[in-house]
Amino acid sequence: MGIGISTLISIKAASLFIFFAYIKNLGFTFLSIPFLYASLISFLVALASHPSINLPMLLGKSSDGTFPIWALIIFSPYLYFVRLFSALRRKKSGEPPYSEVSEGLYVGGWPSTNEKMPPGNPAIIDCTCELPRVMQVTGQAYMCVPTFDTRSPQPADIEAAVKWGCRKRAQNVPVFVHCAYGHGRSVAVMCALLVALGMAEDWKNAEKLIRARRPYIRMNALHRKALEEWSKHRLSTPKRNQQYSVSSAISSDAPGRS
Incomplete structure (x- = not known):
C-alpha cells in the first residue's frame, strides 16, 4: 500500500x-x-x-x-x-488537472482555480477533507465526500456519491470527481460510478478504463477493499454494456444534495 x-x-x-x-x-x-x-x-x-x-x-x-x-x-x-x-507537486508532475474518462465524466486533481475546472459547469464530487472548494458558478451542484489522502471513502459514502452522480448524469449534467491529484480517492469513486452507469462490468474494468485516460492513477489496498465492499452490498449490478436506466437512477435516489 x-x-x-x-x-x-x-x-x-x-x-x-x-x-x-x-x-x-x-x-x-x-x-x-x-x-x-x-x-x-x-x-x-x-x-x-x-x-x-x-x-x-x-x-x-x-x-x-x-x-x-x-x-x-x-x-x-x-x-x-x-x-x-x-x-508544487502538481506543477512538477506536469499532469493534466483532469481527464475525461467517458463522455461527461471527468476525474482529476483539486481545481485550485476555475481554469482547472472541466468545461460545461460540471457537478462536483469533492473527495478531499483538506482542500477548500473553489467556487465557479453560483448554484453549481456540489457534493463533499471528505476523505484523508491515501485513505478511501467508506462504501456507504461511495454509494451516496454514485447515486448523486447518476442523478446528475440522468439530467445530462457533466460530473467531475476530484481529490488532491486525481490518483486515488477520486478514482475509487469514479470506478463505482462507471459501474453504476453500466460503462464497466466491475470496478476492476473501470480502473483499466480510467488508467487508459489517466495513466498515473494508483489506487491502494484501502481503495480496493472499499470498492469490493461496495460491490458486495449494492442493490443491483448492471450487465456489461447495458445502458444505464435514467428512471431507476432518479427513483432509487433519496432526496438530498442538489
Whole structure:
C-alpha cells in the first residue's frame, strides 16, 4: 500500500519537534513556539488519519466545501502546508488537472482555480477533507465526500456519491470527481460510478478504463477493499454494456444534495 498519510505526517511532526527543540536550545524560546504548535497539530492529524481511527471531520470541512474560521486557525499549519505542497507537486508532475474518462465524466486533481475546472459547469464530487472548494458558478451542484489522502471513502459514502452522480448524469449534467491529484480517492469513486452507469462490468474494468485516460492513477489496498465492499452490498449490478436506466437512477435516489 505504500506509505500512508499518517506515517508521512508523523515524520513531519517529529521533524518539527526536533527543530523546535534545536531552536529552543539556542535560546530562541519565543521563536520556537510556532514549531512546537505545528508539531502538535501534525501529530493530531497523523493520529486522526490512521486507518484505525480515520476521522476526516476533525479538520472541520463543511458540506459546502468551506472551512470555518476556527478550523483555518487551529489547523493552519497543516491546511496551508497541504495547499502549498499540492501546488508544487502538481506543477512538477506536469499532469493534466483532469481527464475525461467517458463522455461527461471527468476525474482529476483539486481545481485550485476555475481554469482547472472541466468545461460545461460540471457537478462536483469533492473527495478531499483538506482542500477548500473553489467556487465557479453560483448554484453549481456540489457534493463533499471528505476523505484523508491515501485513505478511501467508506462504501456507504461511495454509494451516496454514485447515486448523486447518476442523478446528475440522468439530467445530462457533466460530473467531475476530484481529490488532491486525481490518483486515488477520486478514482475509487469514479470506478463505482462507471459501474453504476453500466460503462464497466466491475470496478476492476473501470480502473483499466480510467488508467487508459489517466495513466498515473494508483489506487491502494484501502481503495480496493472499499470498492469490493461496495460491490458486495449494492442493490443491483448492471450487465456489461447495458445502458444505464435514467428512471431507476432518479427513483432509487433519496432526496438530498442538489
